[in-house]
Amino acid sequence: MPPSQMDDPLPSFSSASTNSAPYNGPPRNIKTINDLTFASSLQPRAYNILGTHPQSKILFTDVSILDSTGRDPYPGDVLIEGERIVKVGVVAEKEELKKDSRVRVFNGRGRTLMSGLGDAHAHLTFDGGDWSRLGKLGFEEHLLLTARSAQCYIDSGYTMCFGAASAKDRLDVVIRDKINAGDIPGPRYLANGKEIARRDGDLVASITAYADGPDEMRDMIRHHSGLGVDQIKLSMSGEEITEIRSAQDCYFSDEETAACVDEAHGLGRRLCAHARAKDSVKMCVRHGVDVIYHASYIDDEGMDMLEKKKAHHVVAPGINWLIATLDDAAAFGYPNEKAEEVGYQKELDAAIRGLREMHRRGIVVLPGGDYGFAWTPHGTYARDLEHFVKLLDFTPMETIIAATAGVAKLFMRENELGKIQEGYFADCILLDGNPLENISVLQNHDKLNVIVINGRLHESGIEEYVAPPVSGQDGNLHPIVPDFPGREKEMRKNF
Numbered sequence: 001m002p003p004s005q006m007d008d009p010l011p012s013f014s015s016a017s018t019n020s021a022p023y024n025g026p027p028r029n030i031k032t033i034n035d036l037t038f039a040s041s042l043q044p045r046a047y048n049i050l051g052t053h054p055q056s057k058i059l060f061t062d063v064s065i066l067d068s069t070g071r072d073p074y075p076g077d078v079l080i081e082g083e084r085i086v087k088v089g090v091v092a093e094k095e096e097l098k099k100d101s102r103v104r105v106f107n108g109r110g111r112t113l114m115s116g117l118g119d120a121h122a123h124l125t126f127d128g129g130d131w132s133r134l135g136k137l138g139f140e141e142h143l144l145l146t147a148r149s150a151q152c153y154i155d156s157g158y159t160m161c162f163g164a165a166s167a168k169d170r171l172d173v174v175i176r177d178k179i180n181a182g183d184i185p186g187p188r189y190l191a192n193g194k195e196i197a198r199r200d201g202d203l204v205a206s207i208t209a210y211a212d213g214p215d216e217m218r219d220m221i222r223h224h225s226g227l228g229v230d231q232i233k234l235s236m237s238g239e240e241i242t243e244i245r246s247a248q249d250c251y252f253s254d255e256e257t258a259a260c261v262d263e264a265h266g267l268g269r270r271l272c273a274h275a276r277a278k279d280s281v282k283m284c285v286r287h288g289v290d291v292i293y294h295a296s297y298i299d300d301e302g303m304d305m306l307e308k309k310k311a312h313h314v315v316a317p318g319i320n321w322l323i324a325t326l327d328d329a330a331a332f333g334y335p336n337e338k339a340e341e342v343g344y345q346k347e348l349d350a351a352i353r354g355l356r357e358m359h360r361r362g363i364v365v366l367p368g369g370d371y372g373f374a375w376t377p378h379g380t381y382a383r384d385l386e387h388f389v390k391l392l393d394f395t396p397m398e399t400i401i402a403a404t405a406g407v408a409k410l411f412m413r414e415n416e417l418g419k420i421q422e423g424y425f426a427d428c429i430l431l432d433g434n435p436l437e438n439i440s441v442l443q444n445h446d447k448l449n450v451i452v453i454n455g456r457l458h459e460s461g462i463e464e465y466v467a468p469p470v471s472g473q474d475g476n477l478h479p480i481v482p483d484f485p486g487r488e489k490e491m492r493k494n495f
């Protein structure tokens with residue numbers, strides 16, 4: 001293991017990364033996402049979600065279409081048939097469809113229609129409780145909690161999740177398969193297994209698979225592949241909250257990392273890694289670990305290496321974990337003073353500098369990560385999007401593109417997921433607000449008025465079906481239901 005790097009000087013890119021001027025041009029990350037290339041042999045199965053009737057039709061009229069191509073939102077209509085979007089912009093037969101009782105019609109009234117969101121670092125099996133006991137939770141109880149997390153993702157407008165480690169061997173795989181079978185609600189999901197760590201480098205013992213040396217690492221990779229996972233997680237560096245394994249320490253050797261990549265890629269599986277330390281980031285790039293989580297302490301050498309191979313790597317920083325540990329963990333017994341003492345403020349400062357520089361250099365950075373702990377609860381996933389805008393120099397449009405088209409690219413299904421375009425799967429949100437003007441609107445579940453996945457309506461409020469109380473509108477086709485909010489509140493109080 002390399003020595004600790006606690007007192008290393010700041011990398012030379014630090015000054016430029018903290019003083020960059022606001023950017024107002026076209027989205028910079030479209031080309032870098034388009035250029036991202038994983039070997040075709042690593043293509044995950046193209047899972048389908050069952051349960052959408054092929055004759056189902058949904059029509060959105062008068063919406064502001066945010067299509068995730070980089071184009072400014074534009075007014076129009078969108079028609080969905082079966083699982084897919086069939087018309088975007090102009091729907092010539094709109095009036096006939098509106099009269100057809102078999103068609104679900106949603107009057108957008110100028111609201112935003114956009115692709116469902118994606119999380120590049122999801123932990124469905126984490127339940128917000130004591131993580132030291134997570135692996136000991138009974139499988140049956142844990143399965144139910146994970147199913148609840150899956151529903152929370154789709155309730156939050158997330159239709160794609162890339163699994164970043166499961167607390168039990170097959171739990172991610174089982175949940176993925178049940179979502180795809182239409183048995184439980186949830187996002188499109190690529191499953192992981194337990195994270196693999198050396199015996200001297202684990203973070204949480206009860207949810208870790210152990211291996212030391214290249215041969216044991218290969219055996220563990222084969223074990224995970226046999227479970228049916230889509231990607232495999234390495235735990236290469238420390239985490240400050242453990243107080244025994246620093247985020248600046250790397251626990252893997254070059255030989256172990258190379259063996260993991262060779263074995264996983266040979267089995268058609270991509271690798272992701274918990275890699276906060278500069279040495280672990282460089283090992284990931286040197287040997288071809290596909291998805292790098294965190295990368296907080298990347299140095300000049302690592303940044304240059306990553307830039308040269310940026311077409312083959314994704315960075316998913318999970319930055320909300322650092323922020324929440326500093327700002328929100330006190331309510332759970334971990335005060336800000338303690339978080340600063342062990343190094344979380346230092347890591348956050350380093351991460352912001354590094355991630356800004358990655359974005360400047362055209363390295364693909366995607367949102368999502370480490371939701372499911374007590375102070376990063378399920379349902380708050382869109383906080384990452386606000387951090388990208390406020391801290392990492394992403395424009396709102398770049399953030400939306402990263403969270404939609406970017407995660408679709410990570411799924412290696414960029415030609416059918418992550419955009420509002422004809423032929424794409426109908427995974428979309430009707431949003432009461434403009435995320436390009438206020439990215440935080442995506443954190444407000446009350447503003448997620450309609451959620452569709454795979455062409456199937458997941459959620460919509462009753463107001464979408466009952467016309468506003470305007471007498472005689474729509475040729476008296478709709479019942480007029482007066483809205484008396486004050487009277488209703490009084491009645492609830494009395495009765």
